[in-house]
Amino acid sequence: MHERRLGTWLFALGILLFPLIVHSNYLLSILIMIGFYSLVCNGLTMLMGYAGQISLGHAAFYGIGAYTTAYLSATHGWSPWLSIIAGAIISAFIAFIVGIPTFKLKGHYLALATLGFGVIVYTCFKEFTSITGGMNGFFGIPSIKLFAWEFSNDARFYYLIWIVVFLSLLFSQNIIHSRVGRALRSIEGSEAASDAVGIDIMRYKLQVFVYSAICASIAGSLYAHYVTFINPQAFDAMLSIYFLIMVITGGASSIWGAVIGSSVFVLLSELLKEVVPLVFSNAGGEFEIVFFGVLLVVMLIYMPNGLTAAWKKITGKWRTSTTLSPAAKGGGGR
């Protein structure tokens, strides 16, 4: 118990000290990206690893957060803080409405339904040009201010995003070690059994889905205020799949997997952008997906619990009695 807290505070200390040691804006911008993705994956890990439900549509909530805050703060002059909260409320509401019929579905059907939801929302971003600006994008999103303090440079924004990530990780950790967390894990273990012992499966699935949508929405809103320009292609189905890659690489069975998976993903894609054009001079576009594809397949076949589990195994802390990610359980397929 105390060891867990120790790890958390060490993590906080590391985040706090990093910009004081490293002064490169490039590295800070990478860490900010990792922050956005960690926040999304934090919610998604709760949904996938703890409740055992798949989602192929989380880019939609990331986008709803981004467009809501952009529209309200740039077009209507709201304070960004209020518009971010408005985005979170709208995302939570949509997640709730969509979640009710969706979480009656299982396995393949759930994956298809969330994928379909993602495509529909993406198409709306593209087509409702009077609000979103369509494929031309949305320009001039204001940066966030706290009194006279403007989060306009990388170092300041770095602290903003990581404070949010840290708070959401603490929140998730508290959920996991509460009654709700145990209920979620029991759903992941066996829906029929948890139903039989009186757990309201639907309610818990919806709650964790709404929570993950709020995380994604806030991350998307902060992203919009950071880059000040968004366009629909930043929120397509590929992004949902990238989120999935991050969760699986990090390991869905631990909340720290979100941070680790996001870091591996962002660092790897930066590395690939540097290295690959040197080796294959004619490569263009999203060539790096080859490597992510291989990563995904190899991880799932040989290391289905992700890097955090592999690390725990190496350090001998991994107990087989603790939760396993859905990927780890055999026999689900036919």
Added chain:
Amino acid sequence: MEVFSQFIQLFFSGLTIGSIYALIAIGFVVTYNVTGVLNFAQGEFAMLGALTAISLSGAGLSLWAAISLAIAIVVLIGALFEKTAIYPARHSSAATLIIITIGVSFVFRGLAIFIWGTQPQSLRPFTSNHPITIFQAVLLPQNLWAIAISLVGVFSMGYFFNKTYIGKAVSACVVNQFAARLMGIHPEKMSLIAISISAGLGALAGIVIAPISGASYNMGMMLGMKAFVAAVIGGLTNAPAAVVGAFLLGILESFAEGFWSAGLKDAISFALLLMMLFVKPNGLFAKATGKRV
């Protein structure tokens, strides 16, 4: 009269795109039923088939030789995919298998960028492309080729599964894998056959559409997802129903594009997918069986 000719025009372009969805959707249904895998890489077979055929035909092969060779190559790729990605993970959960096939589709798409680059390419039409006028609607011969080839594909699949020995063995695995095993059929071998056939059908679909809308590394994802919608309309377990679903979807999309908005047609297709999943997850043509997903 103008509305009527537009109607015919849209109907035929719906049938054309529907026939492409149908070929890919059959592959889905066959793969899903034999292996239990919802193959997200299915659309990529269309992309691989189209681009390989374009390269081979560009290298001087006659059109029909290029097409046959391209299909054969994609069938081999499909077999390789089964051996390296599906077979080792065959005992994993549904979610894991889905994500594995997504990973494989990334690999295919990325490799296509390395081989063919990102520029769209085009295949020459199968026969001279003189427009034919029917009821004041202008049709291209390639559209008729697409519809005809897909119908031939559909019926030969029907023949294969119902009349040939191997086809019956594959169908037996669909119905009851355990009983099939008792009868001396190897489900593992049938899984290899099913995925190879699906790959070949996908390749054919890609080649047929290449002269109409071109081919590029990223064509597979949308084709594959639309074929999903078609397969779900048919209930995922019934190949002929999936074909009907594919034509329905193609016609719906074509009319939505013609009378409303080209941009929103994807949203309409996927709204249909959600409706089907929420209301009739067993397919449009299923009798009420009480069995829920």
